[in-house]
Amino acid sequence: MTAGKGDGEVLFEFQRVGSYLRVTAIDAQTGVEVTVAGPATGSQELLKRTAINKLRFVQNKGGQNKDAKAAPGQKSGPGTGTKPRTGGLY
Template sequence: MSREERPGEIYLEFRPIGQQVKVTAIDAATGFEVSVFGPASAAQDDLKRIAVRKLRRRLEQEGLAAQNRPDPTLY
């Protein structure tokens, strides 16, 4: 069963590594991905927000932000 990606859809992966958490954000449309690290004690929403912001910045730098307008309801 497959489904179509929606513009702005972002996949998130949280992976604990010792006392830290690695958060990877992947843009579904382009396949670009970025990673951030934070303390394991940090709120998951804060780490998610940082990763998504970093991914959006990367898409802007690549000139892809206009065609992949992020849907604020998707994470």
Template sequence: MSRQGPVPGEIYIEFHPVGQQVKVTAIDASTGIEVVVIGPSKAASADLKNLAVRKLLRRIEREAPPAAPSPARGRVV
């Protein structure tokens, strides 16, 4: 089965050991936004993954365009 493109909400995670540390990269598939966290190599990988995902979601929220006003409410000028 071939895929047409990235699935909305899909996140790619990469772990890269660097000495006593681990560099964790999280990438949002649909926007291409990427964040990196670095933690101790002895930390649980699930904790580092959760940290990277939370950081990514926060960055996506921050970079999202402001919501358009609802047509039902109208716009106050």
């Protein structure tokens, strides 16, 4: 499915887990993946739009700090050794 506004192809995975529906959206070009959840009785279209908005947010957030971006398949953040820790108590 195309996400609209020229964003490219987005793949969706729907998983029912008990009383809620888990939706994973994956950008086909970059492989960026996000997950949202909502009531299983709710609108799938609403969950898809929410997932697309979250995907856009994550992609825009990542575009502002490209040098701190982890390699594909590698996690970043505290305790992973991919970003230096700054400030705070250890």
